[in-house]
Amino acid sequence: MHSMTGYGRGHSTCAGVKLAVEIQSVNKRQIDLAINLPSALAASEADVRAAVTRRVHRGRLTVSVVADPGAAGPVVKINEPLAHAYLKAFKGLQASLGLTGEVSLDTLVRLPGVIEGANEARVSPALKTALTGAIESALDQLMAMRAKEGAHLQRDLLKRARLVHSILTKVKRLRPQAVARYRSNLRDRIQKLEIHVNMDDERLAKEVAFFAERSDFSEEVTRLESHLDQFQVTCRQPDAIGRTLEFIGQEIGRELNTLSAKANDVEISQLVVQAKAELDKIREQIQNVE
Template sequence: MLQSMTGFGSARLDTDQYCISVEIRSLNSKSMDLSVRLPRFLSDKEYEIRNLMQKALIRGKVSVSVDYVKNKAQKAKNTINKELLQTYYRELNEAADAVGGSKNDLFRLALHMPDVLLQDQVEEAGGDAEWEQVEPLVQEALVKITNFRNDEGKALTAEIMSYIDKIRILLAEIEKHDPVRMEQIRNRIKGHMAELSSSEIYDQNRFEQEMVYYMEKLDIAEEKVRLVNHLHYFTETVYLPEPTGKKLGFISQEIGREINTIGSKANDATIQHHVVEMKEELEKIKEQINNIL
């Protein structure tokens, strides 16, 4: 079954001390294009996370985000450098005494002096204990994005196979019309033959050779057989268990070649009409294949 490259998965852990959230997003790409954003205490785990993503997701433009946020109570701890605050306050107080200035805003001024407020310097967790909590969240998010991709793949499979079925129906219409086309060609040839046979320069052998060559150029029997085989191979490949996006792209190219050849050799308006419709269905297939793993 096909698997989409588009997906999303997330996991979250809330405790009294902190919140850890993991998000994995994926879009279509020709190869694995992976970006990872981690908190500082997990920087040494980036290689391990990258390996997990590459093995599980294989291909796509993938972004992984791990966020670690302490709760308000934790953030409030040690957010004020009290010793530095006292130093600033004392020095401001002394300066006010020296110049006879107002002391009404000394506390506010001291509080906003450099390095007194440490709200942006929250101490992060670190060590193996924290990774032991983050890793299950990464695995959970991976399971969710994989399920998302599988669900999208089921929808893509149904859509693509409807296009393949339409091409089969159009090919059956061409097969039905082909004897009529060949009979029309024979009648035209007979008419030309009657005109040429009365000519003094008419050469029977040369005429028969050219007619054989002409009929072979107009014969689309081999192209029809090859197209049937390509459609069958495409269908088999769709239901393989491994990723098949690139292989389906190659098969669709072969399908396109046979359709184009049928159109160029047929020399018939009805068949040309069916060929145009087949090309339209094939373009829809190619558009969807771009999003298949």
């Protein structure tokens, strides 16, 4: 089990350029990736995205990459071959259209690619490899933190699932007592009303039987126990299980609501309220599970 919150840093150096990568992740149902790259590495965005999504499947992630040119500082480079090509093309167009005028230096230096800084050079294979290494280092730290937090979440979720299971065991034990209490309460009400009815009257027996049938929640308890078993098995799986746990949590909540409606007994209702309170805490924790 992995948490969706985490942080990682990675560093690498290539030809004097120092790369620093930071990755932060927080909760989100789907994967949402924001990548901030220097212009020199903009072409590598798809590679960065692929590297991250290979290892992370849910959450909102922010990847920030900083490139420091080092002691030499930024270097401005003039792409003379490109400038000559632009000028030649302009003169050819001028001759073709029969136009006059001069192409100024100011015009040339504003054209794309004529002036490039160290941070705007093309990504060399070596720089690309260095970036990949820094990304993987940051991901290693991120995943380690998510795994550590996930282990805490797993322990808490399993503990609460076992607690709900123990509450259900108490509910099952109280079921026969609830029917007996209903029969006793019914007798007391009749006696208080001073109605002369034979306590073994068939009508009373039918009323008690009707109550027992109406309040029979054995199927709900069976399904709840099955859902809780499945929940605990899923918690121990290493995959991205957050959505599965959310679904199982919804099913547990639905069965608890039905059980609560059928119970018609104070003690059982109190136990169901306790189970629902634990389920609310479980659902809150699940929101952070990948």
